Amino acid sequence: MTELLTSAQMRAIEAAAIASGQVTGLELMERAGRGVVEAIFAEWPELRAGSFRAVVLCGPGNNGGDGFVVARLLKEWGWEVEVFLYGDPERMPPDARVNYERWVGMGEVRDISAKDFSRDDFDRFWQADLVVDALFGIGLARPAPLLEPHNYVLHRLFNDSLWWVGKQDPAKIVAIDQPSGMCADSGRELRDANGEGPDEPYAAYLTVTFHRPKVGHFLEDGPRFCTKLKVVDIGLAGSKFEDCVTSHPLRNGTYLTRSPEADFEAMQRLRRAEGGHKYTHGHAFILSGPSGRGGAARLAARGALRVGAGLVTVGCPAEALVENAARLDAVMLRVVEDGAALDAVLEDGRIGVVCLGPGLGTGAREAGLVAAALGARGAERAASLVLDADALTILSREAGLFGALHGRCVLTPHGGEFARLFPDIAEKLAVPATKGPAYSKVDATREAAARAGCVVLFKGADTVIAAPDGRCAVNSAHYERAAPWLATAGSGDVLAGFIAGLMARGFSPFDAACTGAWLHVECAREFGPGLIAEDLPEMLPAVFRRLGV
Ligand SMILES: NC(=O)C1=CN([C@@H]2O[C@H](COP(=O)(O)OP(=O)(O)OC[C@H]3O[C@@H](n4cnc5c(N)ncnc54)[C@H](O)[C@@H]3O)[C@@H](O)[C@H]2O)[C@@H](O)CC1
Ligand SMILES: [K+]
Numbered sequence: 001m002t003e004l005l006t007s008a009q010m011r012a013i014e015a016a017a018i019a020s021g022q023v024t025g026l027e028l029m030e031r032a033g034r035g036v037v038e039a040i041f042a043e044w045p046e047l048r049a050g051s052f053r054a055v056v057l058c059g060p061g062n063n064g065g066d067g068f069v070v071a072r073l074l075k076e077w078g079w080e081v082e083v084f085l086y087g088d089p090e091r092m093p094p095d096a097r098v099n100y101e102r103w104v105g106m107g108e109v110r111d112i113s114a115k116d117f118s119r120d121d122f123d124r125f126w127q128a129d130l131v132v133d134a135l136f137g138i139g140l141a142r143p144a145p146l147l148e149p150h151n152y153v154l155h156r157l158f159n160d161s162l163w164w165v166g167k168q169d170p171a172k173i174v175a176i177d178q179p180s181g182m183c184a185d186s187g188r189e190l191r192d193a194n195g196e197g198p199d200e201p202y203a204a205y206l207t208v209t210f211h212r213p214k215v216g217h218f219l220e221d222g223p224r225f226c227t228k229l230k231v232v233d234i235g236l237a238g239s240k241f242e243d244c245v246t247s248h249p250l251r252n253g254t255y256l257t258r259s260p261e262a263d264f265e266a267m268q269r270l271r272r273a274e275g276g277h278k279y280t281h282g283h284a285f286i287l288s289g290p291s292g293r294g295g296a297a298r299l300a301a302r303g304a305l306r307v308g309a310g311l312v313t314v315g316c317p318a319e320a321l322v323e324n325a326a327r328l329d330a331v332m333l334r335v336v337e338d339g340a341a342l343d344a345v346l347e348d349g350r351i352g353v354v355c356l357g358p359g360l361g362t363g364a365r366e367a368g369l370v371a372a373a374l375g376a377r378g379a380e381r382a383a384s385l386v387l388d389a390d391a392l393t394i395l396s397r398e399a400g401l402f403g404a405l406h407g408r409c410v411l412t413p414h415g416g417e418f419a420r421l422f423p424d425i426a427e428k429l430a431v432p433a434t435k436g437p438a439y440s441k442v443d444a445t446r447e448a449a450a451r452a453g454c455v456v457l458f459k460g461a462d463t464v465i466a467a468p469d470g471r472c473a474v475n476s477a478h479y480e481r482a483a484p485w486l487a488t489a490g491s492g493d494v495l496a497g498f499i500a501g502l503m504a505r506g507f508s509p510f511d512a513a514c515t516g517a518w519l520h521v522e523c524a525r526e527f528g529p530g531l532i533a534e535d536l537p538e539m540l541p542a543v544f545r546r547l548g549v
Helices: 007-019 023-043 063-075 093-104 118-127 152-165 224-226 239-246 263-269 297-306 318-327 338-348 362-371 389-397 415-421 423-430 441-452 492-502 509-527 534-545
Strands: 053-058 078-084 109-111 130-134 172-176 208-209 230-231 252-255 282-288 311-316 333-334 351-356 384-387 409-410 457-458 462-466 474-475
Touching: 007 023, 023 063, 023 093, 023 172, 023 208, 023 230, 023 297, 053 063, 063 078, 063 093, 063 130, 063 172, 109 208, 118 462, 130 318, 239 252, 239 318, 263 509, 282 492, 297 311, 297 441, 297 492, 297 534, 311 318, 318 333, 338 362, 351 362, 351 492, 362 384, 362 534, 384 389, 384 492, 389 415, 389 492, 409 441, 409 509, 415 423, 441 457, 441 474, 457 509, 462 509, 474 509, 492 509, 492 534, 509 534
Parallel strands: 053 078, 053 130, 078 109, 130 172, 172 208, 208 230, 252 474, 282 311, 282 351, 311 333, 351 384, 384 409, 409 457
Antiparallel strands: 457 462, 462 474
16 A cells, blocks of 8 residues: 655655665665656656756755756766756755765756846756756755745746646656655645745646655645656665654554555455345435435435445435435435434434435434434434535534544535534644645644544545544545546535445445545546536446456
């Protein structure tokens, strides 16, 4: 499983490797630089041949050190290389300094903040075949000095590069470890306290990072800054060094949600045992709102059924029965007027999970349903729950109900719902990030899950799923898994249904949320552009077939 590292974890792994005596910091830097050059040639094979021109921008730390290695290797390959330095060579860390000295034996280093930088210099800069951003990596601690007027080149680089990337024949900008300016822990751009920053965010063409991806590569604006991410092995893999992180107090284990294919337990659960009957596969109960508002619950029900729940029932008010009956076949129907009626339904111990929120409404009846589902009305049985949409609004209004959340609940808020449920946490996330490591969506979701005492799935193209015990996964719909058409009305209702169906089938709340979110993106990718929410459940058979379920 791919673990996403924070900058502190990456440093701890690197320090353990060096302390073991098996590798030096200088060797790691050499491998990093070599890895960047190999990634460049893999991305643009035509650059292997002939001599091209590169501009390498080096910063004051080890990220700059990597840049000097890249400059040297490209020059040895026959390229013309111009190197610019931001910072004082005298104050560079030792390994970076060694590589600086090596480069000085081969070529010139120009001061990037020189006030006499001419327009011609700038134009030459853009006419390069390749620009390497080795200014700041995981050590970026405060906003990158991009706005200071004397940093003419930097200023222009960060303001114009996006525009250039969009040109037909753009400068190929390669960021080492991360585009400078981005915080590796949050994916946010570090800005000054007034929120000031470059006019246009800077986006690299290719970002090459080392050992493991960092959390920030997958969160918030990170993917937009990185564009394309390549992870290079620099020989740190192996339990020995990673163990130091396992036992490290900073460890918080954030994983990239992986395909169930690579997860034996999830595959076992997705496969239906032969000889089972419908009750073996669980019963999901989806509550619906009044007539005219039942579409969302029906989408969730369809999702739960397709994902493999043995039985799915929609519970609705009597007046909505005809509408629902006209629109549902395999899904069963039952009248549930109020909380007392839901108590009675739940007396039937065969209902494994209740999903409520999509199209539910936020009145007294619905608050009563949420109370009953949570077991807050004194009923003996408390079901497993997926709480979405209107149920989240009710929870944010009624502290007593929020307090009744328990370990078998999953909350699935989008940004607005999250802010209503956890206003103080959302506020921390909304404050401009001025210092690295900045507060991240992972931090926020973990904090929310710990407070709610249940699994929280914070939606987005960077969906973060956290459990109260600190387990955390990012289900990314970025890079090769991008599925922008998933942002469509009703898509969240289907996700709630997927999670409910998986919980009915015996998945733990955390695993159901992770697998449901993964399947949701896969279904969107399977269908492609033009997707509407109704299509999502219909893609599951193809996704399951591909998985070998
Ligand atoms: N950690 C590892 O395992 C490895 C790290 N390597 C490289 O080393 C990098 C980390 O190096 P460092 O820790 O030296 O950090 P960086 O090189 O990212 O930056 C730190 C330097 O920038 C300065 N700085 C930070 N924010 C600033 C700002 N806003 N304005 C001006 N100066 C600022 C700091 O004072 C420090 O001098 C990685 O990103 C990677 O590129 C690689 O060489 C290979 C292995
Ligand atoms: K960089």
